[in-house]
Amino acid sequence: MTDQTTPRLSEDDLIARYFRPLATDPGAFRLGDDCAVLTPPAGEELVLKTDAVAAGVHFFAEDPWDLVAKKALRVNLSDLAAKGARPLGYLLALGLPADWTEPQLAAFAAGLKADQGAYGLSLLGGDTIRSPDGLIVTITVLGATPVGRMVRRGGARPGDLIYVSGTIGDAALGLKLRLDPGLKIRLGLGDREAAYLLDRYLLPRPRLALAPVLLAHANGAMDISDGLMLDVSRMARISAVDAEFDVAKVPLSKAAHAALQADPTLVETVLTGGDDYELLLTLSPEVAEAFERAAFATGLTVTQVGRISEGSGKVHARLTGGRDVAFTNAGFSHF
Amino acid sequence: MTDQTTPRLSEDDLIARYFRPLATDPGAFRLGDDCAVLTPPAGEELVLKTDAVAAGVHFFAEDPWDLVAKKALRVNLSDLAAKGARPLGYLLALGLPADWTEPQLAAFAAGLKADQGAYGLSLLGGDTIRSPDGLIVTITVLGATPVGRMVRRGGARPGDLIYVSGTIGDAALGLKLRLDPGLKIRLGLGDREAAYLLDRYLLPRPRLALAPVLLAHANGAMDISDGLMLDVSRMARISAVDAEFDVAKVPLSKAAHAALQADPTLVETVLTGGDDYELLLTLSPEVAEAFERAAFATGLTVTQVGRISEGSGKVHARLTGGRDVAFTNAGFSHF
Numbered sequence: 001m002t003d004q005t006t007p008r009l010s011e012d013d014l015i016a017r018y019f020r021p022l023a024t025d026p027g028a029f030r031l032g033d034d035c036a037v038l039t040p041p042a043g044e045e046l047v048l049k050t051d052a053v054a055a056g057v058h059f060f061a062e063d064p065w066d067l068v069a070k071k072a073l074r075v076n077l078s079d080l081a082a083k084g085a086r087p088l089g090y091l092l093a094l095g096l097p098a099d100w101t102e103p104q105l106a107a108f109a110a111g112l113k114a115d116q117g118a119y120g121l122s123l124l125g126g127d128t129i130r131s132p133d134g135l136i137v138t139i140t141v142l143g144a145t146p147v148g149r150m151v152r153r154g155g156a157r158p159g160d161l162i163y164v165s166g167t168i169g170d171a172a173l174g175l176k177l178r179l180d181p182g183l184k185i186r187l188g189l190g191d192r193e194a195a196y197l198l199d200r201y202l203l204p205r206p207r208l209a210l211a212p213v214l215l216a217h218a219n220g221a222m223d224i225s226d227g228l229m230l231d232v233s234r235m236a237r238i239s240a241v242d243a244e245f246d247v248a249k250v251p252l253s254k255a256a257h258a259a260l261q262a263d264p265t266l267v268e269t270v271l272t273g274g275d276d277y278e279l280l281l282t283l284s285p286e287v288a289e290a291f292e293r294a295a296f297a298t299g300l301t302v303t304q305v306g307r308i309s310e311g312s313g314k315v316h317a318r319l320t321g322g323r324d325v326a327f328t329n330a331g332f333s334h335f
Numbered sequence: 336m337t338d339q340t341t342p343r344l345s346e347d348d349l350i351a352r353y354f355r356p357l358a359t360d361p362g363a364f365r366l367g368d369d370c371a372v373l374t375p376p377a378g379e380e381l382v383l384k385t386d387a388v389a390a391g392v393h394f395f396a397e398d399p400w401d402l403v404a405k406k407a408l409r410v411n412l413s414d415l416a417a418k419g420a421r422p423l424g425y426l427l428a429l430g431l432p433a434d435w436t437e438p439q440l441a442a443f444a445a446g447l448k449a450d451q452g453a454y455g456l457s458l459l460g461g462d463t464i465r466s467p468d469g470l471i472v473t474i475t476v477l478g479a480t481p482v483g484r485m486v487r488r489g490g491a492r493p494g495d496l497i498y499v500s501g502t503i504g505d506a507a508l509g510l511k512l513r514l515d516p517g518l519k520i521r522l523g524l525g526d527r528e529a530a531y532l533l534d535r536y537l538l539p540r541p542r543l544a545l546a547p548v549l550l551a552h553a554n555g556a557m558d559i560s561d562g563l564m565l566d567v568s569r570m571a572r573i574s575a576v577d578a579e580f581d582v583a584k585v586p587l588s589k590a591a592h593a594a595l596q597a598d599p600t601l602v603e604t605v606l607t608g609g610d611d612y613e614l615l616l617t618l619s620p621e622v623a624e625a626f627e628r629a630a631f632a633t634g635l636t637v638t639q640v641g642r643i644s645e646g647s648g649k650v651h652a653r654l655t656g657g658r659d660v661a662f663t664n665a666g667f668s669h670f
Contacts, residue, residue: 012569029487029489032488032489032573033418033485033487033488033489033557033573034384034414034417034418034488034557034558035382035383035384035414035415035418035420035478035485036382036383036384037380037381037382037383037480037485038380038381038383039375039380039381039482040374040375045372045373045374046372046373046374046381047370047371047372048370048371048372048373048426048459048460048477049369049370049371049426049460050426050427050428050460050461050462050473050475051428051462052428052430052462052464052473053464054430054464054465054466054467055467056467057464057465057467058464079369079370080370082369083368083369083370085370091383091384091385091475092385093385093386093387093428093473093475095387095389095471124383125383125384125385126385127385127386127387127473129387129388129389129392129393130389130392131389131468131471132389132390132391132392132468132469132471133466133467133468133469134467134468136430136466136467136471138385138387138428138462138473140385140426140428140475142383143370145372147374150368150370150372152364152368153367153368153369154364154367154368222368222369223369234347238367238368
């Protein structure tokens with residue numbers, strides 16, 4: 001463990017130098033106590049989520065640490081967005097590999113700082129340990145919604161319209177390009193298209209601007225992290241309804257569209273790949289117009305892709321001709 | 336990653352079978368949603384802590400998984416105890432090694448279940464990932480104290496008496512015995528003494544019964560996890576006071592006493608070793624009698640070991656003769 005060439009900071013000094021500046025909430029006590037305190041604002045309750053990302057599993061060991069930090073925070077923020085919640089703060093458990101360097105740690109803290117500013121939250125506390133292998137980052141995020149108002153995954157009702165935010169499949173295609181550098185040429189993708197897809201894998205965009213819109217209009221919602229098909233099926237099962245969606249309506253980026261034109265079998269990657277971090281939601285047709293107007297005002301796109309019907313958790317993905325699509329892989333498991 | 340001989344549970348099935356039964360709080364939504372909700376009881380605020388333990392760093396890869404689960408939860412509960420807080424719930428991020436087995440996972444869940452019952456809290460949510468290497472467990476615990484009443488690490492005042500709970504150094508001696516099986520013989524320890532010390536390393540005892548007593552009487556408190564010397568010094572520094580303590584007063588178990596008699600140089604292990612998970616606290620002499628009476632009623636022992644004086648963060652550890660002790664190692668860093 002000792003390294004004769006690079007003098008290492010003690011854990012206390014490391015925290016003081018890189019993490020204390022991130023602990024802006026008074027309840028974090030400048031990371032100078034064993035615990036933090038937090039009170040939800042009056043009339044609100046806390047919404048909690050913990051998610052871990054590990055080198056070689058959720059990101060590549062060579063990814064820059066500022067982007068790893070942002071990804072670790074954003075996969076958690078994406079869940080808050082889907083629940084209609086506003087972020088308040090987070091706790092960080094950081095497992096550092098034996099060969100960490102100070103520039104890497106400085107980049108990690110800078111990534112967190114930028115996202116704290118962008119999404120409006122504070123570091124509340126943390127723990128730094130030596131990881132037995134690569135970098136591993138566990139973040140627990142705390143948000144707030146009015147009491148009893150968190151948008152539930154199990155709230156979809158028969159007759160509801162199904163919407164998704166943004167575009168689907170970009171991150172899964174980006175991962176494919178990352179793993180197979182020859183694929184870009186074979187699909188005839190331009191540099192900008194390939195870069196777009198690669199970036200979508202590297203850096204989720206939690207749709208927090210839509211959180212208040214979901215809170216106002218959605219019956220059920222979750223974030224899409226393990227593939228649209230699997231996540232729709234989870235929502236249908238827990239809501240005790242069926243879901244029908246029209247594959248032709250699933251929104252695609254220009255780059256994903258180009259990839260699918262070159263190889264139509266990639267539709268499976270698009271619909272079952274992971275890491276979209278877009279929102280999946282259902283709402284009553286009566287509020288659809290108001291929802292679309294409010295969503296439009298955020299600058300983010302939402303697309304109606306299907307409808308909820310009575311049932312018992314089945315998902316029907318229809319091609320334009322009316323035929324059901326079958327997939328060999330129901331979704332991506334991070335596990 | 337695929338294993339042809341052992342059929343593996345899917346992540347969803349694993350959660351349903353082993354973790355759903357632990358999610359007894361209604362705000363956990365039976366782990367069927369992206370997030371959990373939590374409202375602190377009226378007049379209380381939340382006290383938050385995250386702590387991670389990893390195989391090969393905080394426990395041995397061959398340790399039984401029920402004990403690893405308990406250790407992971409208890410190191411967090413120990414912090415709540417030091418803050419005068421009552422546990423409410425926790426989130427679990429579980430990094431499983433590639434070769435996990437279902438009996439291991441069943442033991443892990445059983446360990447958590449037993450401790451949830453013993454300490455009165457519920458699993459609120461979690462994430463299961465594949466660990467790049469060994470088992471790694473990150474727990475974020477949530478407790479409650481009356482608003483503004485959390486006992487702070489920085490609350491020690493000149494004139495305060497310093498107390499510790501339980502006995503000091505047992506876990507550090509247990510770790511030494513674990514790493515050096517011949518040591519037991521060389522120290523002339525009996526089987527029961529050695530077993531006692533080994534157990535104290537394996538399984539912390541968070542002193543939650545003392546939490547309300549601290550809340551009522553303590554000016555400053557923290558848990559002792561990185562060695563008494565280092566933790567006293569952290570408390571003195573952040574409280575901007577000096578701490579004087581009498582080495583002869585530091586409470587020892589019979590087993591630790593026997594070890595020290597055989598090898599007096601082990602006093603350094605006792606005072607600077609980690610993993611005590613006892614409480615360090617200071618209080619005004621005027622409340623000492625009431626504190627001792629209330630502590631006695633819990634069945635846990637507390638011992639006065641020193642006194643806080645005006646100063647700037649220095650620690651004086653006095654031998655009976657009045658001489659200061661110097662140590663080569665200021666404390667154990669888990670990092």
